[in-house]
Amino acid sequence: MAGRLEGRKALVVGAAGAGNMGQVIARRFAAEGARVAVAGRNRAILDALADEIGGVAIECDFSKRASIFAMVDAARASLDGLDIAVNATGWGLLKPFLETTEEEIDKIYALQLRGPFQFLQALIPAMEEKGGSIIQISSATATILFHDHDAYMATKAGTDHLVRSVANQFGEKGIRVNSISPGVTETPMTADAAAVPGVMAAFVKGYPLGRYGTSEDIAAGCVWLASDECFMTGQNLQVNGGLTLRANPSKADIEASVVAAMAAA
């Protein structure tokens, strides 16, 4: 049976961490028949993934404009076109609002707002002849709240609005632009927190469907957004089991859950 992305050419940036969301998305795209370029900062990990899925590895520092534009050019050249682009880069900064430093704000702005802005600037010319689907990984926290996550949440929410604006302007070129919002997910970004007993358990009650999501759930959402079956643009898709209908745990909830888990151990 033909895959749902047969013959498509896709770029996934943020795929240079073993087992991260970008890697899961890239593997799923390849399994659906797409030719995939994977990008990020760690060459060795990218090469291994590219070998595994028959794709292409491209180094990119998403906080540098020239690197972003060079990545898009390289992807288009090596894949002989570009139909799909996913930005799965991110920095899960957890820092109390009053303690967040200027350096941290600048760094997360560069990665999570300026980078996506420039990625879109690079992608529109690369896709405007044939059209395409651009997918930004956002976060449920761009809509609902989480403690000590202000800089992260603000830049994600800003990017979601950028997605609307760019979708509105370039839809006529056949380019769809959407974002997809996971809730808490077990990925390398959350591995340190997840290693503490009780932390992940504190999140579960916020999920009407009774579990938090996986990178595979997000990859499945990306396949739909990327395929011709999706006639949607300028939207923020919540793929998080209904989390936004409830809430993330408070800091006190998490601490209590950790205490309970320690006591039970």
Next chain:
Amino acid sequence: MGRLDGKVAIILGASDPRSMGAATARRFVAEGADLVLAARRKDAVADVAGPLGATAVACDITDENDLAALAKMAVDTYGKLDIAINYAGIEGGAPIIETTADMFRQQADVHFVGTGLFIKQMALAMKDGGSIITASSLTVLVQAPGQGAYAGSKGGADVLVKVAANELGARGIRVNSIAPGFTKSAMTDAYFAMEAVTRAFLKEMPLGRFPTVDDIADCALWLASDEAFVTGQRIDVTAGQALRRTPRMDEFA
């Protein structure tokens, strides 16, 4: 292998081959689902169901007994119910100052009360989780003049969707809505015959073409499949029109 192999689905609002319901039925059958199709007019829905090998049932969404019987038909015929989709709707355009109490009530009866009872009866019949999908509307998103009663009742139903999703997640049931844009279907054929209307609408669609019933069917397939870890959401299939606006009546001249 189909994406809905082994699934049993109900689609309400499939009395016309040009409808979203019929398009979704064709897509679902192609993906391997067993189907019960329903509409108020039994003879009309039977004509759509026949060639697809689907079961046809008469059902008025405003009658809770009809909805319970519809769910029971799926379970009796195919052993279970996994997916239930509601496209039942009626037109009801009028400016607010000309809308009578009866007009408000008729819209609320079909779109709000009907959707609530649909979710209730379908959820009661789903014993092993499932996916419930109901039709919202572009009019909910763009403050469409002349569509107050229609949009208000559809918007109310979207809130029901969110509350139902929050409640029914524990049963493994996902509840979502689809907001179609100005889609060429059985219900909108008359509007599509007026070029001034289609021209005014097309101008407000970033993607540059009208949504089709097949686009809606594709979206329903995704929401229906086990792949969508999504609940309590309204999925926009408006060609991006919700980013802009809806034309006013005076622009149709």
